[in-house]
């Protein structure tokens with residue numbers, strides 16, 4: 001069902017570099033291909049709800065950008081990003097507890113590029129990266145090109161298990177600590193304040209940068225806000241942010257907020273990748289925010305996702321058999337399910353797809369390939385009706401296979 005693309009390559013003809021051959025195609029993209037078949041209810045992707053995209057506003061703002069900025073909006077521009085957007089981002093961060101200037105900000109082509117630039121700047125083959133376990137699979141994919149090893153730290157419902165961090169810092173001397181501290185992809189878990197303070201303290205003591213990948217931080221719809229790692233840790237924290245989940249992912253605009261003294265290294269490696277992120281989309285986002293459209297839009301997203309999360313949790317309580325555990329996120333797009341230890345979510349997936357429901361099995365999110373009995377469910381993309389239907393089907397599937 002899922003095809004290993006490497007197997008199709010005639011290596012006698014095409015001399016693909018050995019470490020690229022070792023890389024795996026994103027399993028999520030492969031599952032998405034299967035799950036996007038008509039009639040399949042998909043909890044597999046990480047897609048924002050398309051019906052919430054601000055299409056009419058974007059149509060107006062596009063016109064405005066072309067009228068106001070003309071050829072400049074279609075021209076090559078700075079590798080660090082257009083000044084107007086960097087200033088606005090710095091101002092927004094400053095208002096939210098992270099004093100920042102334009103010199104701290106570099107615009108990237110989505111958060112994904114920012115993650116990749118971290119490995120480019122900090123990692124040589126064989127170096128360690130510290131991550132949560134499980135962690136965002138797209139980060140593992142970006143990092144793996146640079147042939148790192150992983151110092152993976154288990155999680156509980158307060159996030160990274162902090163007692164394991166110091167020992168592993170001493171043992172492995174990681175180049176950086178990668179965390180998704182808010183409404184983590186894949187688990188939906190948010191790192192507690194206590195753990196944040198301890199993590200910053202350890203990172204500062206050993207001078208290991210924390211890369212805080214935070215695409216979901218603005219989408220909190222319940223519970224109490226927790227300060228960002230960057231607002232607690234200052235320069236030891238490099239924040240990776242994106243407009244993908246709060247405006248639209250197709251614009252491909254994210255940013256890095258980091259210490260001014262190292263930003264030129266990100267700039268250099270970005271230049272080699274794509275010269276700069278799309279000028280037009282940067283102006284589009286700048287004008288969209290300047291028109292005051294962003295904050296009300298985020299509020300709209302929160303209302304919708306809270307309802308969908310509630311729908312999914314209620315359906316899970318009603319339909320999942322005993323022995324199945326799950327997280328209850330206060331924001332973001334995902335929740336995490338653990339089946340009894342003897343069950344394999346990977347083996348169950350073809351049966352789920354036969355029953356017209358898709359999810360992502362948990363294993364690819366673990367740097368050590370464990371997590372056989374886990375799965376990630378996305379609640380932002382399906383309709384409420386399909387959430388109920390899909391969860392009911394999953395409940396039946398679990399019961400049949402327990």
Ligand SMILES: Cc1ncc(COP(=O)(O)O)c(C=O)c1O
Pocket residue numbers: 046109110111112113136138180185213215241242243244249253254
């Ligand atoms: C934790 C995390 N980081 C980064 C990304 C990539 O975001 P972008 O679309 O901005 O590249 C995602 C997307 O799902 C994500 O979940």
